[in-house]
Amino acid sequence: MTDDEPWLSPDQQRAWRHWVALGTALPTALNRQLQEDSGLSLSDYDVLVALTEAPDGRLRVGDLASSLGWERSRCSHHVRRMAGRGLLDKTDHADDGRGAWVVVTDAGCAAIDRAAPGHARLVRDLVFADLSPAEVDVLQRALGAVVRRLG
């Protein structure tokens, strides 16, 4: 399963270099555009998407965290900050005294509606431009495998 030599092949190394470079550059570019368009950060955007896609438009903090692949404390911090800016509301969970629902406010809805088209277009133009469906499939499966290995 794991080879004796720990090093990467030249091609793997090239791919990895690109990955590392993108790890900071791509989020930064997306953040800038979102900030400009709607005052949202990339993380804000992901939170809002997760919530608007949830069955009743609401999630518990822990479920939100795991649906985003975040740590609980990060999620807690971020929800507090977004609530402070009026994008989210937090209400007590009736059945479980420990839980708390997170809901999107009208301002949150407005913000994501303003942000979504430009964001989707930028992602498509930056990441998927000139990628054939077959290549997208390879990419999707490669990334999915890593996600599974980390999960």
Added chain:
Amino acid sequence: MTDDEPWLSPDQQRAWRHWVALGTALPTALNRQLQEDSGLSLSDYDVLVALTEAPDGRLRVGDLASSLGWERSRCSHHVRRMAGRGLLDKTDHADDGRGAWVVVTDAGCAAIDRAAPGHARLVRDLVFADLSPAEVDVLQRALGAVVRRLG
């Protein structure tokens, strides 16, 4: 060039979800292992690699930044912190009174020597396991295209 519809195809969306999830989870996993093995962060590691690969084992702050795809101020902050921990040294540039060389100290060399094998192995096992050379090539070209578009 740019289609009218801003949205992503389902496959693109899947790939993008994975990408977003990995954007935090993978650096976190690598950071944890590096921290454990050698007390380095992922950024520390990248800085040390860039420097040890440079012609004379030294780079100016700006060149280091651009070779990592970082902003200058981030690089400046990070170099200062690493110098404070004894991993790097900063010396004045003779020819250009504005410049400053960044050099790896012995402690920095020792740290990266300790860190490298485990790091490379983890990257290979997490990212490249079960990826054929052809798939690595697709990945490498796809990522490279994004890097070029952002550059």
Added chain:
DNA sequence: ACGGAATAGTTGACACGTCACCTAAGTTGC
């Protein structure tokens, strides 16, 4: 050779993410 523009690098304030630890509420075993 001098004055303005570009360049190298730094700094401080702020938002973010992680870690270790904490509280409160539910769960389980006896």
Added chain:
DNA sequence: GCAACTTAGGTGACGTGTCAACTATTCCGT
């Protein structure tokens, strides 16, 4: 029905990255 354990969530401290503004040096046109 109570004590031990687990789970949901929050908190404070700390290191990191971005942005805007700053200083110091070099370049360049006239």
